[in-house]
Structures are given as structure tokens and as C-alpha cells.
Amino acid sequence: MAKRIEVKDLDIYYDKFLAVQGVSMTIQPRSVTALIGPSGCGKSTFLRTLNRMHELVPGARVDGKVFMDDQDLYANGVDPVKVRSQIGMVFQRPNPFPTMSIYDNVAAGLKLNSKRLKRSELDDIVERSLRAANLWEEVKDRLPKPGSGLSGGQQQRLCIARAIAVQPDVLLMDEPCSALDPISTQAIEDLMLELKERYTIVIVTHNMQQAARVSDVTGFFNLRGVGQPGELVEIDETTKIFSTPSKKATEDYISGRFG
Amino acid sequence: MPTPTTSTRSDTDLYAPLSGVPLTAGQLPRGAAPLTLLAVVLAGVALWLSGWNAAACAVLGAITYTLVVTVWSRVVEGSRKATDRLVTAVVTCAFLLALLPLISVVITVISKGLARFDAEFFTYSMRGIVGEGGGAYHAIMGTLIITGLATVISVPVGMLAAIYLVEYGRGKLAKAITFFVDVMTGIPSIVAGLFAYALFALFFGPGVRMGIMGAIALSVLMIPVVVRSTEEMLKLVPNELREASYALAVPKWRTIVKVVLPTALAGIATGVTLAIARVIGETAPLLVTVGITSSDNFDPFDGRMATLSVFAYNSYAHPGFPADAFTDRAWAAALVLIIIVMVLNLIARLISRLFAPKTRG
Amino acid sequence: MALSTERPSPRRVPQRPGDRIFSGFSTGAGVLILVALAGVAAFLLVEAWPSLTAPAEDISGGEGLVLYVWPLLFGTLISAVFALVIAAPLAVAIALFITYYAPRRLAQALGYLIDLLAAVPSIIYGLWGFQQLAPLTVDPTTWLSENLGFLPFFAGPPSATGRTMFVAIIVLAVMILPIITAVVREAFRQTPRLHEEASLALGATRWEMIRMAVLPFGRSSIVGASMLGLGRALGETMAVAIVLSVSGGVTFNLIGSGNPSTIAANIALQFPESTGLQVNTLIASGLVLFAITLVVNMAARAVINRRKEFSGAN
Numbered sequence: 001m002a003k004r005i006e007v008k009d010l011d012i013y014y015d016k017f018l019a020v021q022g023v024s025m026t027i028q029p030r031s032v033t034a035l036i037g038p039s040g041c042g043k044s045t046f047l048r049t050l051n052r053m054h055e056l057v058p059g060a061r062v063d064g065k066v067f068m069d070d071q072d073l074y075a076n077g078v079d080p081v082k083v084r085s086q087i088g089m090v091f092q093r094p095n096p097f098p099t100m101s102i103y104d105n106v107a108a109g110l111k112l113n114s115k116r117l118k119r120s121e122l123d124d125i126v127e128r129s130l131r132a133a134n135l136w137e138e139v140k141d142r143l144p145k146p147g148s149g150l151s152g153g154q155q156q157r158l159c160i161a162r163a164i165a166v167q168p169d170v171l172l173m174d175e176p177c178s179a180l181d182p183i184s185t186q187a188i189e190d191l192m193l194e195l196k197e198r199y200t201i202v203i204v205t206h207n208m209q210q211a212a213r214v215s216d217v218t219g220f221f222n223l224r225g226v227g228q229p230g231e232l233v234e235i236d237e238t239t240k241i242f243s244t245p246s247k248k249a250t251e252d253y254i255s256g257r258f259g
Numbered sequence: 260m261p262t263p264t265t266s267t268r269s270d271t272d273l274y275a276p277l278s279g280v281p282l283t284a285g286q287l288p289r290g291a292a293p294l295t296l297l298a299v300v301l302a303g304v305a306l307w308l309s310g311w312n313a314a315a316c317a318v319l320g321a322i323t324y325t326l327v328v329t330v331w332s333r334v335v336e337g338s339r340k341a342t343d344r345l346v347t348a349v350v351t352c353a354f355l356l357a358l359l360p361l362i363s364v365v366i367t368v369i370s371k372g373l374a375r376f377d378a379e380f381f382t383y384s385m386r387g388i389v390g391e392g393g394g395a396y397h398a399i400m401g402t403l404i405i406t407g408l409a410t411v412i413s414v415p416v417g418m419l420a421a422i423y424l425v426e427y428g429r430g431k432l433a434k435a436i437t438f439f440v441d442v443m444t445g446i447p448s449i450v451a452g453l454f455a456y457a458l459f460a461l462f463f464g465p466g467v468r469m470g471i472m473g474a475i476a477l478s479v480l481m482i483p484v485v486v487r488s489t490e491e492m493l494k495l496v497p498n499e500l501r502e503a504s505y506a507l508a509v510p511k512w513r514t515i516v517k518v519v520l521p522t523a524l525a526g527i528a529t530g531v532t533l534a535i536a537r538v539i540g541e542t543a544p545l546l547v548t549v550g551i552t553s554s555d556n557f558d559p560f561d562g563r564m565a566t567l568s569v570f571a572y573n574s575y576a577h578p579g580f581p582a583d584a585f586t587d588r589a590w591a592a593a594l595v596l597i598i599i600v601m602v603l604n605l606i607a608r609l610i611s612r613l614f615a616p617k618t619r620g
Numbered sequence: 621m622a623l624s625t626e627r628p629s630p631r632r633v634p635q636r637p638g639d640r641i642f643s644g645f646s647t648g649a650g651v652l653i654l655v656a657l658a659g660v661a662a663f664l665l666v667e668a669w670p671s672l673t674a675p676a677e678d679i680s681g682g683e684g685l686v687l688y689v690w691p692l693l694f695g696t697l698i699s700a701v702f703a704l705v706i707a708a709p710l711a712v713a714i715a716l717f718i719t720y721y722a723p724r725r726l727a728q729a730l731g732y733l734i735d736l737l738a739a740v741p742s743i744i745y746g747l748w749g750f751q752q753l754a755p756l757t758v759d760p761t762t763w764l765s766e767n768l769g770f771l772p773f774f775a776g777p778p779s780a781t782g783r784t785m786f787v788a789i790i791v792l793a794v795m796i797l798p799i800i801t802a803v804v805r806e807a808f809r810q811t812p813r814l815h816e817e818a819s820l821a822l823g824a825t826r827w828e829m830i831r832m833a834v835l836p837f838g839r840s841s842i843v844g845a846s847m848l849g850l851g852r853a854l855g856e857t858m859a860v861a862i863v864l865s866v867s868g869g870v871t872f873n874l875i876g877s878g879n880p881s882t883i884a885a886n887i888a889l890q891f892p893e894s895t896g897l898q899v900n901t902l903i904a905s906g907l908v909l910f911a912i913t914l915v916v917n918m919a920a921r922a923v924i925n926r927r928k929e930f931s932g933a934n
């Protein structure tokens with residue numbers, strides 16, 4: 001079910017402002033791809049174009065092509081809602097639905113889409129998703145309680161369970177650990193290594209150690225200059241990026257000699 | 260109020276080397292202001308007991324207290340502190356002054372309203388009543404029916420308009436709607452009544468009176484309140500929840516109905532309840548659209564109906580004989596109205612306190 | 621919606637029927653509000669038209685529409701403006717008291733208390749003003765006319781019932797007080813904490829802090845809120861209709877027994893017994909009231925909204 005993503009010459013605009021220019025990359029299935037770079041270089045913006053969340057901002061648009069396997073996500077007649085059902089997303093801050101219980105949060109993707117499922121089927125999916133998110137043992141006794149009662153790290157794993165409950169092909173993670181403590185971060189990182197057996201994972205992170213720990217491939221984004229659009233400087237095997245990057249800008253950033 | 264302080268004169272030496280400037284200045288003795296207040300209040304009560312007018316005593320007391328504290332502070336603490344104390348006293352007096360009418364209104368309504376606050380008042384209409392007796396059953400029902408209709412009209416329109424403004428609205432149309440909703444909040448209620456009358460007079464001819472006209476007039480007053488409160492509540496829903504829903508491949512309208520609205524529901528319910536409380540006591544628009552009648556009429560599409568507020572006005576304005584019976588009924592109706600309004604306000608507070616979802620733990 | 625990826629040929633995104641219906645309904649509701657407001661103006665104009673074109677001697681009073689409306693307009697303006705003069709400073713003081721002087725735990729409860737003032741139906745204020753307040757004012761107004769009679773407002777002779785413009789003004793002031801207070805309080809609450817601390821750190825007393833940081837920040841809100849209150853006072857109907865003993869005529873004398881009515885109160889008093897052209901005349905006067913309150917409210921909103929842009933608070 002994991003799918004390959006191919007991006008060709010992608011330009012991202014907010015109205016007339018060109019935010020990210022000329023990104024081309026291939027994201028391999030069953031792997032973790034990390035996107036790193038300084039603040040404001042457009043890596044989160046780029047991530048959001050992969051499941052067409054980007055266009056929720058008024059005036060935002062893209063030029064170029066994004067293929068998932070052989071399907072162009074930006075072709076005429078493609079429904080962004082359908083795209084998002086195949087590409088899940090986890091956000092910077094955990095955002096469980098406050099009006100729903102833990103159980104309903106996991107089932108939200110199915111229920112909100114008004115899929116009629118038998119209770120037993122739904123129970124199965126919820127348990128499977130929570131187990132996959134390493135949360136089952138902690139919450140199995142309080143599934144009807146509100147999700148907002150969990151700790152930050154648990155909430156984030158709940159959001160991951162919610163995202164994988166709809167069985168997506170790709171999982172996008174936008175700095176999923178930036179609001180968490182080190183122990184919760186560890187739990188999420190372990191989870192990512194398990195999940196990559198089945199999903200294509202793309203993660204944006206500010207934390208270079210995290211990228212080094214969890215990813216197979218790392219892409220480095222940078223601003224071309226002050227007031228200039230962001231760009232993908234290079235993308236390669238994580239080991240190579242962190243040992244012998246081919247671009248000087250990457251080396252400067254990795255070694256902390258940046259700016 | 261005295262500034263609480265722990266530094267006495269002997270402490271000054273401790274701090275002196277640090278700054279070279281003494282940190283203590285002249286200060287009124289601890290408790291000076293409260294004690295002055297107590298003295299003034301006692302003096303005022305004494306005067307009142309000796310036969311003075313209560314209001315005069317209060318005013319005199321307030322002025323005396325303000326003067327004493329200000330002058331004393333000016334002598335001991337200097338002009339800056341004195342001004343501060345003066346403003347404190349003035350501001351506090353202003354607040355107490357504003358409470359006077361509220362207290363007086365509540366006492367008046369309760370004491371005069373209780374005379375006819377009996378079972379007959381709630382079970383009988385005024386059909387065939389010329390003097391004492393009778394009740395406002397027909398008016399209570401009329402008020403409930405007309406306000407209910409107005410709610411049924413206003414809530415969907417107001418909520419949908421607010422959803423448009425928060426979730427869809429861009430550009431000129433949204434700006435215009437926001438602005439005119441604000442302006443509409445200020446339409447005089449009598450004008451709303453005239454509007455409903457004018458609208459129906461075009462179709463049914465002059466002199467038409469119907470319950471539904473009153474409901475329309477009240478809707479004109481109610482819709483902007485519903486829009487504003489719903490809008491505020493929808494804006495409070497964190498955008499992250501919408502994004503979480505979109506990322507789960509939920510279409511926009513379903514996101515709004517299933518995620519955004521439930522999250523804001525407690526706030527919206529509070530706003531709607533307050534909106535109902537605002538219009539349920541309206542008199543003027545009902546006077547010109549619904550009129551008054553002395554017998555039961557619960558069909559809002561057929562002729563005059565009675566409502567509590569117009570009933571109260573009418574009993575006062577056109578008393579029969581004995582006049583007291585009519586005034587008593589007017590006050591009893593006023594008491595019922597004020598109870599309804601206060602209960603609605605209480606419900607609104609309870610809803611917002613009990614059912615608000617915890618957005619972030 | 622800018623869901624396109626290429627400017628020249630906007631990409632067509634399939635719209636789901638659910639989305640189209642729902643956004644259609646909510647847009648429709650928004651437009652309906654604009655239509656309703658336009659409808660208010662239009663229907664009033666249609667129903668007022670016969671009186672605008674009728675010969676002067678057919679209008680009640682026999683001297684034409686302008687002379688019929690003028691004393692009412694005068695009464696409306698004088699009652700509303702004086703009510704505002706009383707209520708606005710009080711409202712600012714109350715807002716200050718609740719925000720800065722009252723004990724923190726009490727502040728919210730006190731706020732509710734003031735809000736309750738706004739919740740009391742106007743008919744009750746009318747009955748209260750007529751039965752409680754009016755008799756109370758007979759002695760003070762007599763004193764005013766004896767000692768301050770050289771002022772046109774207190775020329776006298778004082779009314780024996782107390783159903784004077786003076787009482788109507790006080791009742792109106794009480795009614796608009798909570799409205800002004802609510803808006804001003806909201807503005808004070810949004811005063812940046814940093815500004816307050818900055819002035820306190822300079823050694824300001826509480827009042828100096830308020831003068832330096834709070835009042836400048838809230839100034840346009842105070843103006844806007846006052847105009848909202850004015851709008852409300854202009855349109856208030858029942859309280860004035862009950863309290864005021866009306867005899868027409870234009871006078872500044874606030875404490876006499878001959879008072880000009882207000883537009884709104886006049887409609888409420890006359891409408892139930894009117895027919896034909898009289899109704900049209902009353903609606904025409906309502907149109908005048910509508911126009912005035914519309915202008916006042918639009919100005920108020922414009923002032924308040926301008927402040928919003930400045931404060932940068934969204």
C-alpha cells in the first residue's frame with residue numbers, strides 16, 4: 001500500500017509571492033524521508049502541497065507536478081478531498097477533536113466520511129490503529145473518555161492513530177515532536193521506525209539529530225537569499241548528507257556554521 | 260485602600276545604602292481609609308435614623324468620605340497619591356450609584372408584582388373580566404409562541420450567516436454583511452415593528468394584526484445578535500481542528516457540521532439563549548404588529564394575540580375600574596417577565612460553564 | 621476561491637454537491653440579512669409615501685409633515701443627548717472600577733450584575749420610572765427651579781407628577797449605561813499588559829497608569845460605545861412612552877409638565893388608535909428615526925472598527 005511520490009519542478013505561490021521554487025524529488029515507499037532546513041525556508045509549505053492542504057490558505061497555488069505512483073495529484077478533476085484520504089497528516093501540535101472521545105477520535109476519519117461500518121469492524125480498526133500507534137495499552141481502559149485528557153505525547157500518538165485508521169498510503173508529519181518532551185519524542189521516533197514498514201513517511205523536522213536517527217533519506221531546504229524563495233538544495237541518503245554532503249550550504253548548516 | 264507595606268521607619272536604614280534615597284514616604288496609617296469609610300457610614304445611618312432622606316444621606320456620606328480621604332492624603336502623602344485616592348473614591352461611588360436603579364427596580368417589581376402572583380394569574384385569561392381577577396395565561400402563551408417562532412426563524416438564518424462569515428466569506432460581500440449586521444444591532448425596536456407592519460400591510464391591507472408579524476419583527480432584532488455571538492464562537496475554534504479534519508479527507512461542509520459546530524456548540528447555545536432573553540421582553544414592536552386581546556388566541560396566523568409585555572403596558576395604560584386591579588396585573592406581568600429573563604440569563608451562564616469542551620488540557 | 625494552480629487556466633476542482641448546497645445556504649443567509657435591511661428601508665418608504673405627498677392640512681396637526689415631526693425629533697434628540705451626557709462618564713468609571721479597582725474574584729460577578737441591567741425589559745424600566753422614580757423627583761426639581769431657575773433647563777414651573785423629561789432622561793441613562801459599559805470594558809480588558817506594566821515600572825500610581833496606558837488605548841472605543849448608546853437612547857420607545865407626560869411643543873425646560881414627545885414614544889402611543897393617513901404619517905416619522913439611528917450606528921461602528929485595525933488584535 002505504500003506509494004512512491006515524485007515531484008517535478010514544483011513552484012509554490014502565495015498570491016504573487018513565490019515561496020518555494022523548483023523542487024524536484026523522488027520519495028521512496030517504505031522509507032522515512034526527512035526534510036530539514038532553517039526556519040521559513042518553505043519545508044512545511046512544501047509538505048502541505050503533497051496532500052493539497054496548502055490550498056486551504058486563500059490565494060495559495062502551485063505550479064508543477066506531483067505524482068503519487070503514476071497519478072498526477074494536481075491534474076484536472078482530481079478531488080483534493082480524495083487525495084487527503086490517501087495521504088495522511090500529523091501536525092506540529094497534537095490536535096485531537098475536543099468534542100470526541102478517544103475512540104471517536106480514532107474513528108473520526110471513517111465516521112466523518114459517513115462510512116457505515118459495523119460496530120465490531122470499527123472496534124477492530126480502532127484497536128489496530130491504536131496498537132500501531134503504540135497507544136493501545138495506555139488507553140484501552142478509557143476509550144470513552146475525551147482525548148484532551150491525555151498527555152501531550154499520548155495526544156500526538158492518538159493523532160497518528162487517527163491518521164492511520166483511514167489506511168493511507170503516505171504519512172506526512174509536520175514537526176510532530178516539536179511540542180513534546182524527550183521521552184514522548186523517543187516514543188514517536190520508535191513508532192516511525194515501525195510504521196515505515198508499511199507506509200511512505202515524510203517528516204519535516206528542525207532537529208537534525210532526529211533526522212539522522214529516523215530517516216533513510218534527507219532533503220535540505222534553504223532560502224536562496226533574503227527575500228528570495230526557498231529551494232531544495234540537495235537530497236540524498238541520510239548517512240551521506242550527514243557525513244559528506246555535496247553542497248557547501250548543506251555542510252555549513254549540518255555543522256552549525258550557519259548564518 | 261491603603262497600600263500594604265512592611266517597611267517601617269527602622270527598615271529605612273537597611274535600604275539606604277542601596278539607593279541613597281529613602282524608600283518610604285509619608286503614608287496614611289494602615290486602615291485609615293476603611294476606618295474613615297466606617298465612620299462616614301455610621302454618621303450617615305445616624306442621620307437617616309434621625310429622619311433624613313436616605314438618598315440625601317448616601318450622597319452626603321459619599322462626598323464627605325471623598326473629601327476627607329483626599330485632603331488627608333494630600334497633606335500626608337502629597338498630591339499624586341491624593342489624586343489616586345480621589346479617583347478610586349469617585350470610581351467606586353459611580354459603580355455603587357449604578358447599582359441603585361438595579362436594586363430599586365428588582366425590589367419594586369417583586370414587592371408590587373407579588374400582589375397578583377397567584378394561581379389564577381397563570382391559569383385564566385382576561386376574557387369577560389372587567390374588574391378584579393383574571394390572569395395572563397393567554398399572554399404568557401402568546402409570548403412563548405411568538406418568541407418561539409422568532410427563534411425558529413432567527414437561529415438558522417443567524418447561524419448560517421455566521422458560518423458564511425467565518426468559513427466561506429471573503430472580500431466585499433463578507434465585509435458588507437459584517438458591517439450591516441453591526442448596524443442592524445442598533446435598529447430601534449419600534450422600527451422593526453413598523454417594518455413588519457409595512458411588509459404585511461402591503462399584502463393584507465392596512466390594520467392587519469397577526470402573531471407571525473411580531474415574530475418577524477423580533478427576528479429583525481434577534482438575527483444580528485445570533486450572528487455576532489455565533490461568529491465569535493466559531494472564530495474561537497482552533498484552526499488546527501479544521502486542518503486535522505481536512506487531513507482526514509473530510510469535505511469542508513462535513514468538517515463544519517461535525518467538527519467546528521460541535522466544538523462551538525456551548526458558546527452558540529449561550530448566545531442564542533441571551534438573544535432570546537433580549538427579545539422576549541420587547542414591547543414596542545409587538546404593540547404595533549400583534550396588538551392585544553383579552554381572550555385565548557394561540558394561532559399566530561390569525562388576528563391579534565396577547566403577549567406579556569403588551570399585556571403589562573395595556574393594563575397600565577388603559578386601566579378600567581378599579582384601577583388598582585389593573586396596575587396589580589401589570590406588575591405581576593412585569594414580575595413574570597423579569598423572572599423569565601433572569602432565568603434565561605442564568606441558563607445561558609450555566610450552559611457556557613458546564614458544556615464548554617476543554618480544547619486544551 | 622483560489623484553488624487554482626495555474627493562473628491562465630484555473631484548474632477545475634470537482635465540487636461535491638454537499639459543499640455546494642451548504643455554502644449556497646450560508647451565503648444565502650448572509651445575503652438575506654442585507655436584503656432584510658434594505659427591505660426595512662424600502663417597506664417603510666412605501667408605507668410612508670402617502671404622507672410625504674399628502675397636502676399639509678391633511679397631516680395630523682394640520683401644518684404638514686415637517687412641522688409634525690419637528691417637535692418629536694427635538695424631543696428625541698434632547699432626551700437622548702442628555703441621557704448620553706449622564707451615562708457616558710458613569711459608564712467609563714464603572715468599566716474602570718470593574719477592570720482595575722474591584723477585587724479580582726469579584727470583578728466577573730460585578731460584570732454580570734451590570735449586564736443584568738441591560739437584560740431588564742424596557743417596559744419594566746418604564747413602569748419603574750413612572751411609579752418609583754417620578755414621585756421621588758418632585759421635591760428636587762422644585763428646589764432646582766427655585767434655585768437654578770435662571771438656567772433654561774430648570775425654568776419650571778415644576779411638574780407636580782414628576783412625569784417630566786428630566787425623569788425620562790434618567791431612565792434612558794440607566795438603560796444605555798450597561799451597553800456603553802460592556803463595550804468600554806472589553807476595550808479596557810484588551811489594553812496591552814505590557815503598556816500597563818511599563819507605566820507602573822516608571823513609578824506611576826494606579827490612576828496615572830490608567831491615564832497613561834489605558835485611556836489613550838480605549839479612547840476611540842469610548843467614543844464608539846457612546847454613539848452606540850446614543851443610538852439606543854434615540855430609539856427607546858416604551859420607557860419614554862410610559863414615563864413622559866406629553867403635550868407637544870418645543871422647550872428646553874426639562875422639569876415642567878409640558879414636554880415634547882419622542883418619535884418612538886409617539887408611534888407607540890398613537891399607532892394602536894390610528895387609521896389611514898395617520899398611520900402613514902407615523903411610519904414616515906419612523907423612517908426619520910431609522911435614518912438617524914442608522915447614521916449614528918454606522919459612525920459608531922466605523923470608529924470602533926478603526927481602533928480594531930490599530931490594535932492589531934484579530
